[in-house]
Amino acid sequence: MQKITVAILISSMLVLSACNTVKGAGRDIESVGEAGERAID
Numbered sequence: 001m002q003k004i005t006v007a008i009l010i011s012s013m014l015v016l017s018a019c020n021t022v023k024g025a026g027r028d029i030e031s032v033g034e035a036g037e038r039a040i041d
Helices: 004-039
Strands: none
Touching: none
16 A cells, blocks of 8 residues: 555646646747747847
């Protein structure tokens, strides 16, 4: 039972960290797009 609980906790941590990474990458891409728009104007 303890092994299952530990496995669930580790899986949850990995999923949450992956979501955070994707969100950060999205912000980076957005900021690059905004910088490009400013350069064109």
